[in-house]
Amino acid sequence: MNPKLRLGAAALLALALPVCQAWAAGATSATSAMVRASQAADPPSPDERRNAIATARAAVLAEPAALRASEHDAFALTSAVEGVRGLQYLTYARTHAGLPVYGGEAIVTTDATGSVIGTVTTGQRTEIAVGTRPKVSAAAAAVTARARVARPASVATPVLSVHAATAEPRLAYEAVVSGATGAGRETRLHVYVDALTGKVIDEWDEVRDGTGNGYYNGTVTIDTSPSYTMRDPGRPGVQCGGQNGTPYTKTTDTWGDGQGANLETACVDALYGAQREWDMLRTWLGRNGINGQGGGFPSRVGLNAVNAYWNGSYASFGRNSAGTQQLTSMDVVGHEFGHGIFQFTGGGAGSGNETGGLNESTGDIFGALTEAYAANPNDPPDYLVGEEVNLSGQGPIRNMYNPSALGHPNCYSASIPGTEVHAAAGPQNHWFYLAAEGTNPSGEPASTRCDGGAAITGIGVRKAGEVFMSALNTKTQPWTHAKARVATLQAAKTLYPGSCAEFNVVKSAWDGVSVRAQTGEPTCAQTGNDFSVTLDPASGTVTPGQSATATVRTAVTGGSAQSITLRAGTLPAGVTASFTPETITAGQTATLTLATSASSPQGDHAVTVTADGVDVDRQAAYNLRIGQTSQNDYSFTVSPASASVRAGEAATATIATQVTSGQAQSVTLSAGEAATATIATQVTSGQAQSVTLSAGDVPLGVTVAFDPQTITSGQSSTVTLSTAAGVSPGTYAVRLNGDGAGVDRSATFSLTVAGGQGTTWAPYTAYAAGDVVTYEGVSYRCLQGHTSLPGWEPPGVPALWARS
Structure with missing residues (x-):
């Protein structure tokens, strides 16, 4: 046809x-x-x-x-x-x-x-009624376009076209200028020059800045060509090499040395991230490759810049400012190829800061989805962007649950179309977190609504991803927050008919970031009794013969609670599913256990859990990854995962360990400055091993002790965090690390210290130049406006504070 x-x-x-x-x-x-x-x-x-x-x-x-x-x-x-x-x-x-x-x-x-x-x-707003005869020559349009790039290298022949992304269509030339910006960044700028007046009416850049034995992901399996080339044989276009575009090749299939500055190691992380993103798109979102039609794109490492970017046909990764790490953490890789997904959905990449902000947010969302799908313990899922690469020595570059913590807007306003694109990612990032996790999720950071509305219970990261991807597939230019709101509401209504639960969460999340209702947007009317079902976690990895567990959570979303019978859909060979209990009432929870056999097929398997209610049925999906591991392993948890004390008091928690693969190994626990999640250990194969516990690099005035100091994986220890009277008030993310004989694991304990005598300074607070605070009885005057973070106490940052 x-x-x-x-x-x-x-x-x-x-x-x-x-x-x-x-x-x-x-x-x-x-x-x-x-x-x-x-x-x-x-x-x-x-x-x-x-x-x-x-x-x-x-x-x-x-x-x-x-x-x-x-x-x-x-x-x-x-x-x-x-x-x-x-x-x-x-x-x-x-x-x-x-x-x-x-x-x-x-x-x-x-x-x-x-x-x-x-x-x-x-996206076109009115019928085209323009002449097709230009008054400006193509050569003149090329000169105008060339002037838009600081260091132009070439200008493609301008193409006469109609520009219809604005309110009134106009006859225009599209000219593509390749070169570099004044800061030396690569650019491929699409410039639209009015064919009647010669003035620039719009422009957009294909290049989008982002911020084996991998450095970030540990020892992992990556798919390479049989000839020992870093080219994926099953995902067309996916490969990794240096800045010349040629994939790395060697005489063995063992790659990288695990060091942060090594480029081969960087390619291990880049390939691993790209392959997990591809699998997430296929398994969770039904998309075939980055471009949606079975195609992916290369990664290039070794860029001599504190930057990573997508240029329309490949992703290029540089280094952090210290030169100690390549920028190939999973969320950064997912972010850059997320720009590719945005480009290869309806409407293309688009122009303007609002569309650009939505594009940057799209990268962040796909980075978070990739982390959630991979569930790699070396880089646990979170909603921080670039926290592992430590781009400029100040931790993450964006925060999805609280963008304002890094100076970005949490809420949409009329100023967003004029906001720098990375900052303009804030509102949609915040929306995605509220939709996926809600305002006060278990095991995740709390997030506040801009409108002061009611609490939100999230629909889960996978469902939020389904809604977002489905909306993105209907994207038209210009892409705005208002259109994204309507498209996601339509997607939720289409994907989950018969229930308003998901629809209402998506709507509340947009309300929560101040994107108001639009004329003619979809509505949803709830009828009868209904409930929602989610799995926590939504994925897990086991070796053949071991078991994975998840909590089945239900909530009443309409009418009255009803009886629910739980069952699993088609299972891989040798896998059995059981629920404890099998019958619950909406609002209650159950435990799903997926037991594998030694002959169970390795790979990713989607398991559908059906909650068969009296009035309605609901479903949730679990991704079971069955894979062989050659080393001893264990899980690592801390309970409780947080505590609040006053300066001079102590907090205690229990650390549990259990072997998860191989044999038991010695594990040393230590405290560090970065935040992760709940800590637990468990043997999943092999034998138990000795675990040594220790602490270090904790906040000033805090000491950490373990009882006992040495355990065997499968046992537990009590950790005590003691605070001195002079500890600065605030919340501290203390990383507790398990240093095993062959595998290291970690988790985070959130320690909140209430205000003490003589201190009014507090972290996560906006201060303006001239503000005066006290810290341990000493008065300080703010020198420049900023939002405080843990570790930025006045005595230690003279660039921000001076004694008054």
Whole structure:
């Protein structure tokens, strides 16, 4: 079937579909068949793909008014990608009188059978009514575009086009300038020059700054070519090498030395992160590769800059300011290729600071999703960005649960379109955390709403990712927070029909970051009794013959509590599932145990848990990774994971250890300055081993002691944190590390010290120049505005404070 469509009088007599009210500022929609029940679905078959193309074609033909199309417009299918639960997204590029139209694409969404489900969208706001004869020459447009880059190297021949991403379409030249910025950063700038006036009307840059034996991820398995080349044989386009673009090659398949500055080690981390992101997209979000059509992109390490970036065709990774670490932690890798996902969804990369901020946030979200999916104990999942790379010696570069901790806005406001793009990532990052985790999640940091509204219980990181990816697949230019709100609400309603639970959380999260309701946005009316179900954790890794456990959590979301029977779907060979108890009442919890056998197939396996209620059924998914390990291992937990004391008091907690693989090993516990999660140890294979406990690098005035000092994995110890009277008030993340004979593990204890005598200074507080505080009885005057962090006490930072 010819995917190119032209709208003329005859075509308008084709299949007619009812037109819906516009559902977002600058976007329109049309509906037909309702989406089938939300459940896990196989990828569409060839017949279903062909049916999707046919019905999408008919929908585009039938909706000229909704698409703001004129008789001179034509549409050509440019991509067809799969999404979660079998949804399909088809993107049509628009031309006007033969000229390409930027911002005029149409996106059609179908269910797995290929039936259109109500989202035929475009970002174009009005019908194109422009002449096609320019008054400015292409050569003049090239000169104008070249002047926009500090160090231009080349300018591609300008292409006459129609720019329709603004309120009124305009005849324009698109010129692509390659070169470098004044700061030396690579750039591929797309400049749109008005073809009548010669003035620049818009521009966007393909290059997006981000901030074996890996340094960050430990000893891991990476997929390389049989010829011992760092090229993934099963994920097209995924490879890693130096700045010349050639993948590293050697005579063995053992890579890296585990050192932070080693480039081969950096490639281990980069490949591992890219491969886990690919797997997360496939397993959790139903997406085939970074570009949605089975393609990935290379990584290049060794960039001689304190930077990492995506340039439209590969990701380049530099170093931290100290030169001690390459910037290839999992969240940074996930972030950079997250820019690729943003680019290869509807509307492309886009222009403007608001779209740019949403693009940066998209990278952060995919970094967090990749960490959550991988569940690597060396880099545990969190919602901090770049905390492992220590870019400039001050820890993370962005904080998703509290962006303002790093000087970025938590809330949307009219100033966001003028805010630098990395800071402008704050509101959507905050929204994603509220949607995934809520305001006061168990085991995660608390997060506050901007509007002072009611507490939010999150839907889980995987579901939040499903909603976000589905919305991103319908992205049109210009992409705004208002349009993202509407698209995610539509996605939640489409993905989870019959329940308003997920919809209401997504809506509350947008309200919570001050993105207000939009005219014509979707609504959801709850009827009858209902409940939600989540798994905590949502993934786990075991060796064949061992077991994984998760807590099944339920909550009443409508009406009254109902009886629920729990069951598991199709399981891998040799795996059994049991629930304790098997029947609960909505609002209660149960424990899921997945027991594997020695013959269970290795790899990632999606296990569907069904909660069979009296009135409704709900589902949650668990990713079971079965893999062989060759070393002794153990888990590591601390209980409780936090305490609040006054200066001069002590806090105690129990550290539990258990062998998780191999034999028991000696584990040494120590305290450090970085935060992780709950600590526990358990043998999962092999034998128990000796574990030695110690502490170090704790906050000034705090001492840590263990009783007993040495244990065997599977045993426990009590840790006591004592504070002196002069300890500065604040919350301290104390890392407790298990130093085993072959494996190290760690967890975080959150110690809050209440205010003592003579100290008014506190961490996580905004101070303006001229503010006066006291610290241990001494008065200090603020020299420059900042938000305080632990370790920035006035005596130790003379650049910020002076005695008054």
